[in-house]
Amino acid sequence: MMSTIHSPQSTYSISDLSKEFDITTRSIRFYEDQGLIKPKRRGQTRIYSLKDRVRLKLILRGKRLGFSLAETRRLFELYDADKSSSTQLNTMLDLVNEKKSALQQQMDDIKVVLMELNSAEQQCKAALEDNSAKKNK
Amino acid sequence: MMSTIHSPQSTYSISDLSKEFDITTRSIRFYEDQGLIKPKRRGQTRIYSLKDRVRLKLILRGKRLGFSLAETRRLFELYDADKSSSTQLNTMLDLVNEKKSALQQQMDDIKVVLMELNSAEQQCKAALEDNSAKKNK
DNA sequence: TGCAAACTTTACCTTTACGTAAACTTCATA
DNA sequence: TATGAAGTTTACGTAAAGGTAAAGTTTGCA
Numbered sequence: 519m520m521s522t523i524h525s526p527q528s529t530y531s532i533s534d535l536s537k538e539f540d541i542t543t544r545s546i547r548f549y550e551d552q553g554l555i556k557p558k559r560r561g562q563t564r565i566y567s568l569k570d571r572v573r574l575k576l577i578l579r580g581k582r583l584g585f586s587l588a589e590t591r592r593l594f595e596l597y598d599a600d601k602s603s604s605t606q607l608n609t610m611l612d613l614v615n616e617k618k619s620a621l622q623q624q625m626d627d628i629k630v631v632l633m634e635l636n637s638a639e640q641q642c643k644a645a646l647e648d649n650s651a652k653k654n655k
Numbered sequence: 656m657m658s659t660i661h662s663p664q665s666t667y668s669i670s671d672l673s674k675e676f677d678i679t680t681r682s683i684r685f686y687e688d689q690g691l692i693k694p695k696r697r698g699q700t701r702i703y704s705l706k707d708r709v710r711l712k713l714i715l716r717g718k719r720l721g722f723s724l725a726e727t728r729r730l731f732e733l734y735d736a737d738k739s740s741s742t743q744l745n746t747m748l749d750l751v752n753e754k755k756s757a758l759q760q761q762m763d764d765i766k767v768v769l770m771e772l773n774s775a776e777q778q779c780k781a782a783l784e785d786n787s788a789k790k791n792k
Numbered sequence: 793t794g795c796a797a798a799c800t801t802t803a804c805c806t807t808t809a810c811g812t813a814a815a816c817t818t819c820a821t822a
Numbered sequence: 823t824a825t826g827a828a829g830t831t832t833a834c835g836t837a838a839a840g841g842t843a844a845a846g847t848t849t850g851c852a
Contacts, residue, residue, distance in 0.1 A: 533828070543829085548810060561818075562830055579764050584721045586808070597775070604786050611779045614772050621765050621772075627716050628758050628765075635751050635758070638734070642748045645738050670798070680799085685840060698848075699800055723838070 530566040539574060549577055552587050554594065583624070593617075667703040676711060686714055689724050691731065720761070730754075 527534075536543045549555050550564075555573050557564040566574075573594065580590040596610040664671075673680045686692050687701075692710050694701040710731065717727040733747040 531828085542811080544812085545810065547830090552809090563818080564829085579768065582721070582761060582764050583768065584719070588808090601782050602786060604783055607779045607783050607786070611776065611783075614776050614779070618769065618772050618776075621769055624719060625762065625765055627719050628762055631716065631720065632755065632758055635755050639748065639751050639755075642744050642751070646741055646744050646748075649739060649741050649744070668798085679841080681842085682840065684800090689839090700848080701799085725838085
C-alpha cells in the first residue's frame, strides 16, 4: 500500500501517514472514530487526501498545545460551518477569543519557565566546573 | 482551619490553598500522593509551608504547559538533588535541554496558531458585516 | 456539652487517548 | 498457490488526573 511517488502526493495510505507523523495507525483510526478526519474508502481500505493530511498535522499541533481532541474537532466543525449564520459566526468568534487568550497565557508561562530553565542550566554548569576544579569524582 | 491573617503568611491550610488556586482539596492531596509536595502535619491535619505553596504554583503552571505530574516531580527531585554529583548534574542538564527545546517548539506552535486564529477572527468579522449588510437573519 | 464545619482516609468511578491482541480480508509476488 | 505484508474490525486493557461517596476525626464555639 506504500506509495513510492514522492513530492506533491494527493492521496496517502494509513501507513504513509503513520510514518510521516510518527504515530501509530491505531491513533489515526482513533481520530477518525472521534470524527476528526473522514478518509474515503477503496473497498474497506482507507484513502487519505491532502485535506486529511493537513488535519492530522493540525490535530498533532493542537495536542502539543494541550488541546483535547474534542476541542480540535469543535474548531474543525466551526471552520466548516455555515458562513451565513451570524449565530454560528459569533460562536466561532467567542471560541477563537477564548483560545487566543489561553495561548497568550501559555506564551507568558513559557517565557517564565524558559528563563528559569536557563538559570538552572547556568547553575548546573557552574556547579560542574566547581566539581571538576575540586577534582572529586 | 481558615487562617484570617493575610499578606506574608507562612503556613496554609488545605482549604486556603484550594481557594487561592481554585482547585479541589482532592487534587492537592493527590499531588502529595504522587510525591510532589510534602506538607507537615499537626495531628493528622496537613500544614502547608511557603515552599509547598510555591510548588503548587509550579505544578499548575507545568500542567498548563502540558507537563505530566511525573515530569514535574522529576524536575523537583533534580532541583533538590545532590549538587556535588556530576552525574546528577548532567542528568539535570539533559532534562533541562529537553524541556527547553520542547518549549521552543511550543512557542513556535503558538505563534502559528495565534496567527491563524487572528486570520479566522478577521474572516468572521468580515462575514458578519457582509451578513448584516445583506440584512439576512 | 454538643453541634456543625473542616479535616481525614479508603475505595471505587470516570474520562481521554490510545495500546494490545485476536481473528479476519486483500493483495502482491515468489 | 501459498505466504507474508498491510489492511480491517472488535474488544478489552491501561495510565493519568482527578471526582465522588462513605465513614470517621477534630475543633471552634454557642
